[in-house]
Amino acid sequence: MTIPAGAAGARPAGARPADARPADATATRGYRPAPEGTHPPLRFAAYRATGLRAPSLAPVVLRQRLTEITGPLLTGDIGPSDHDLTTQHAGEAIGQRIVVFGRVLDSDGRPVPETLVEVWQANSAGRYAHVRDSWPAPLDPNFTGGGRVVTDPAGHYSFTTIKPGAYPWGNHHNAWRPAHIHFSLFGRSFTQRLVTQMYFPDDPLFSQDPICNSVPDANARGRMVATFDLDATCPERALAFRFDIVLRGRERTPFEEPHA
Numbered sequence: 001m002t003i004p005a006g007a008a009g010a011r012p013a014g015a016r017p018a019d020a021r022p023a024d025a026t027a028t029r030g031y032r033p034a035p036e037g038t039h040p041p042l043r044f045a046a047y048r049a050t051g052l053r054a055p056s057l058a059p060v061v062l063r064q065r066l067t068e069i070t071g072p073l074l075t076g077d078i079g080p081s082d083h084d085l086t087t088q089h090a091g092e093a094i095g096q097r098i099v100v101f102g103r104v105l106d107s108d109g110r111p112v113p114e115t116l117v118e119v120w121q122a123n124s125a126g127r128y129a130h131v132r133d134s135w136p137a138p139l140d141p142n143f144t145g146g147g148r149v150v151t152d153p154a155g156h157y158s159f160t161t162i163k164p165g166a167y168p169w170g171n172h173h174n175a176w177r178p179a180h181i182h183f184s185l186f187g188r189s190f191t192q193r194l195v196t197q198m199y200f201p202d203d204p205l206f207s208q209d210p211i212c213n214s215v216p217d218a219n220a221r222g223r224m225v226a227t228f229d230l231d232a233t234c235p236e237r238a239l240a241f242r243f244d245i246v247l248r249g250r251e252r253t254p255f256e257e258p259h260a
Contacts, residue, residue, distance in 0.1 A: 042059075085161040089143070114150055120145055199225045
């Protein structure tokens with residue numbers, strides 16, 4: 001029913017109801033939610049560790065506010081060898097050298113410039129340079145497996161590294177992780193940190209890996225697999241794999257926790 005202007009109970013145009021709260025000046029328009037099946041659930045039965053760490057109650061989604069897009073960017077000083085994991089020590093790292101490169105984009109295909117991209121990985125034998133990794137594979141004194149770069153104005157990033165090896169991890173009988181590289185991105189501010197994994201094409205271990213398969217949608221899982229790029233190889237030095245990372249939208253890269 002339409003109430004005529006000036007009638008009892010009518011409000012002047014633009015007036016706020018008496019019980020309405022003032023507009024929140026810090027609130028911003030939220031991001032579109034990811035399509036169903038893009039991200040893994042917090043609890044996935046085949047991935048046993050999630051049964052111990054997943055929350056028992058549903059997460060509470062906080063309204064997006066200005067602090068998410070105006071907070072400080074975490075970049076810091078980038079060292080001269082942070083982008084090249086094969087030259088961070090006195091000798092040559094052991095294994096197949098590769099270049100991992102790509103762009104960081106938003107849901108509209110626009111580049112995300114000056115965002116911190118960090119990687120960490122196992123060495124060519126499948127062992128991390130970490131005190132908690134004690135399976136009997138050799139450590140490489142010339143490879144510690146960590147790097148960081150900041151994207152350029154067009155959203156490009158590039159690392160030179162060693163192709164990591166597979167490793168056993170005890171989740172189930174004869175469980176092996178496919179070769180992968182961990183990525184951390186800080187988006188446009190420090191509250192937007194996202195973590196994902198990059199896999200290599202045609203890995204025979206995909207089918208039995210519950211971490212990879214915890215992403216429900218097959219197309220979304222495919223976006224975690226890099227593409228071999230012969231044109232980008234360094235002749236007689238390194239093969240190349242392209243891995244574009246989309247932070248939002250239908251083509252977004254799956255991340256390790258759901259984000260509203």
